[in-house]
Amino acid sequence: MRATVLVRPKQGILDPQGQAVESSLRQLGFSVGDARVGRVVDLEVESPDAGTARAEVERMCEQLLANPLIESYEIELVEDEG
Amino acid sequence: MTSPQPRIGVLRFPGACDDRDALWALGALDAEAVFVWHTETALPDLDAVVLPGGFSYGDYLRCGAIARFAPAMAAVSEFVAGGGLVLGICNGFQILCEAGLLPGVLRRNESLSFVCCDVPIVVERADTPFTTRCVDGDHLTIPVKHGEGCWYADDALYDELVSRRQVVLRYTEPVNGSRNDVAGVVNEHGNVMGLMPHPEHAVDPLLGSADGALILSSLVESARERALAAV
Numbered sequence: 001m002r003a004t005v006l007v008r009p010k011q012g013i014l015d016p017q018g019q020a021v022e023s024s025l026r027q028l029g030f031s032v033g034d035a036r037v038g039r040v041v042d043l044e045v046e047s048p049d050a051g052t053a054r055a056e057v058e059r060m061c062e063q064l065l066a067n068p069l070i071e072s073y074e075i076e077l078v079e080d081e082g
Numbered sequence: 083m084t085s086p087q088p089r090i091g092v093l094r095f096p097g098a099c100d101d102r103d104a105l106w107a108l109g110a111l112d113a114e115a116v117f118v119w120h121t122e123t124a125l126p127d128l129d130a131v132v133l134p135g136g137f138s139y140g141d142y143l144r145c146g147a148i149a150r151f152a153p154a155m156a157a158v159s160e161f162v163a164g165g166g167l168v169l170g171i172c173n174g175f176q177i178l179c180e181a182g183l184l185p186g187v188l189r190r191n192e193s194l195s196f197v198c199c200d201v202p203i204v205v206e207r208a209d210t211p212f213t214t215r216c217v218d219g220d221h222l223t224i225p226v227k228h229g230e231g232c233w234y235a236d237d238a239l240y241d242e243l244v245s246r247r248q249v250v251l252r253y254t255e256p257v258n259g260s261r262n263d264v265a266g267v268v269n270e271h272g273n274v275m276g277l278m279p280h281p282e283h284a285v286d287p288l289l290g291s292a293d294g295a296l297i298l299s300s301l302v303e304s305a306r307e308r309a310l311a312a313v
Contacts, residue, residue, distance in 0.1 A: 016194050065143070
């Protein structure tokens, strides 16, 4: 099973990278606001079913992939084809 | 009575770069400093541990996030639980925060720029094992060199830390966007401290400041007292 983990700076946390990206985009003429920069982790998870896989990836997020003080995460699962 | 040299371990992670400076500085301040490789599952007989600066594991994922799972870090956690003295400098501070041994987290500098300069800091507490050679309100000049030194804690955590007097060092001017200019904190029991400035780069006046020696010699002295008490 493929898992995609999206890690974002938590709401309310200052995100200087997002601000820098936003100001660059504005300089390019795009009218954008509230840009936030996070991280994507793609994984192959060996699990019998989606529920087990999700629980496993959640543990990964809590232990390593995200720092709960400053980051939130979201997990997307895609069943392997065939 | 002879005064034995305390034995202080300097942890070495792949990607560390200030390990030799830390070893040299501790030796210059009359400690017996020894390297401890990150794969060690047990610490040798030590009176204190220093986690030096650098870029352990390339700072991949988040600075300190990978190093905290090194086998030697499990041994350091045990050492801390037993009351052992641990000082984390720069990357060492980041690792201790990621490991949950110190409060807060170090984030990318607010400016997104790497800062490398001498900075003024003030000692808020001289009653920790890491600041006994200082007095409250002492102003020190110690260099920083980091891209991710912006210490962060949310309101509730910060208020808790202030009420427990866990903030030991503050910058006297903004350096990296750290919350309330925090430069160094201790854990609740006061046996673990982390700071972003590099005291090991400031132990000889030839290099511009010897103020870092006040921090490191405090540690050496506290470690010596513990070594004597254990005899």
